[in-house]
Amino acid sequence: MTDTSTIETDPVTTSATRDRRPAPGRWALGAVAALAAIGLFLWTVVALGGDETSATPAADSADAGFARDMAVHHQQAVEMSFIVRDRTTDEDVRRLAYDIAQTQANQRGMLLGWLDLWNLPKTSTDGYMSWMKGGGHDGHQxxxxxxxxxxxxxAELDQLRTASGKQAEVLYLQLMTDHHMGGVSMARGCAQQCDVSQERKLAQGMVDGQQSEMGLMADMLKERGSAPR
Known part of the structure; x- marks a missing residue:
């Protein structure tokens, strides 16, 4: 996996749909800020101590299963975003990759933080996706x-690592579109099945945000003479 502590960054926007630009620095600085935000969030959860928040989900619950699986799912999105940033100089793709990496690293920290808060294991002996009732994935297999x-x-990750320029851009956008489609189906499952309200809200936020990014990526692929796979 790419060592995020040694990757130099250019000034990029924190969202593909906003014009605000952060000061130059390392991607690792963003990770530190994300961890600080996560710590504040978890402190708030504990401090509030609401009945619903303080209830501990079971290890085989949808809440725990989604937190475990989506943390792994998000980690790959972060990895792919770091890879493509080294494989192209296109600022639009690099900007999108930065935004996806920041967002999903932050969300991943929240999911893992909940598992720690609940004192639940970060892996399951039942394997991935066992929490999805009926095994449905919104038709996305x-x-x-x-x-x-x-x-x-x-094999696809290796292909991305060896691609460059426009080829890397198209492959990243196609892989990330597919990645978002799978993530949206999982997040919808949590929004319907999870019991912890904060987790349901986070899941719905993932659905909304990733659907918006899929529209953007479709436009970017079209600009490059390609389309989602």
Whole structure:
């Protein structure tokens, strides 16, 4: 996996749809800020101590299963975003990759923080996706060799690592579109099945945000003479 502590960054926007630009620095600085935000969030959860927040989900619950699986799912999105940033100089793609990496690293920290708060394991002996009732994935099926819906295979990641320029841009946008489709189906499952209200809200926020990014990525692919796979 890419070492985020040694990657130099250019000034980029924190959202593909906003013009605000942060000061130059390292991606790692953003990770530190994200961890600080996560710590504040978890402190607030504990401090509030509401009945629903303080209730501990079971290890085999949708709440725990979604937190475990989506943390893994998000980690791959962060990895792919770091990869493409080194494979192209296109500022639009690099800006999108930065935004996805920041957002999903932050959300991943929240999910893992909840598991720690609940004193639940971060892996399950039942395997991935066992929490989804009926095994449904919104019709988005897993590819052979992938861990969960939408996730890239090792072969696809290797292909992204060796691509460059426009080829890398198109492959990243296609892989990330598929990744978001799988993530949206999982997040919808939590929004319907999870009991913890904060987690349901986070899941719905993932649905909304990733659907918006899929529209943006479709436009970016069209500009490059391609389309989602």
């Amino acid at each position: 897993m590819k052979d060799g992938s861990l969960m819906p939408g996730m890239a295979t090792n």
